[in-house]
Amino acid sequence: MSPRSTAARSTAVAVLLMAASAVVLPPAHAADGDEYVVTLDSSTATTDYTHRTVDLTGTLTRTDGTPVAGAPVRLEESVLFDTWNPWGDPIDPTEWETRGLGTVHTDAEGHFTLEDVPADRVESTPSPYLFPRHEVMFRAVYDTDPTDFHMAFADTTVKVRPVTSALAYRVNKTTVREGDTLVVKGRISWPAGHGPIAGTRVFLRTYYESSYNARTTTDARGNFTVRARIRDYDNEFVIFSAPKDYYVAGASKDLPVKNVTP
Secondary structure (H helix, E strand, O other): OOOOOOOOHHHHHHHHHHHHHOOOOOOOOOEOOOOEEEEEEEOOOEEEOOOOEEEEEEEEEEOOOOEOOOOEEEEEEEEEEEOOOOOOOOOOOEEEEEEEEEEEEOOOOOEEEEEEEEOOOOOOOOOOOOOEEEEEEEEEEEOOOOOOOEOEEEEEEEEEEOEOOEEEEEEOOOEEOOOOEEEEEEEEEOOOOOOOOOOOEEEEEOOOOOOOOEEEEOOOOOEEEEEEEOOOOOOOOEEEEEOOOOOEOOOEEEOOOEEOOO
């Protein structure tokens, strides 16, 4: 394997920063409201493919324990992904897809509830992030004055138990040089009854600083073919999948390929 070049580093960082700016930012870590305390709990700590919803309950009180009645509490949900970061830089290790769940009001005892909340992505398009953490965070916020940057909030996190998938492959060559085309053919599969496989994204990485260098999608049977033209500095060869469903885990394989470019 050739030494790791830093030639593509600046471009990779720029792409990473552009991607981060194009999505909703993570929930702000503002100071708790000085006079209020929020609690938040989920009806379950773990969800799975069949059971994806939770009931959220919580309380709003003053710091002395007095309940706050009739108060608006904003609820949010963040689906979590791992950040691609091979450099070890102090980059936020978490990518956040955050959406609002609406506002609920406390009852006379300061309690609030929101039932049957999907602990899941709700977007119809695939996520721009490729490495799901299989974890969903919920947040309850009580903010009496949005201009003062002080709020009372509480978080609770639900673990997602995904369905496992498999990846079978073959490569057209195990020794490559600059200018060669590496072709990887294979198939993605997971247990029947867990959603369609057609259109599952498959990625090929040939350089360690890139999350991927070539991509394709599967046909209705899960078959795929992906190609990458080899550069002199390509030095890491990995094939992996990124199912659209947050409740189906991707699969990854290191390829037995070596770049022997002089």
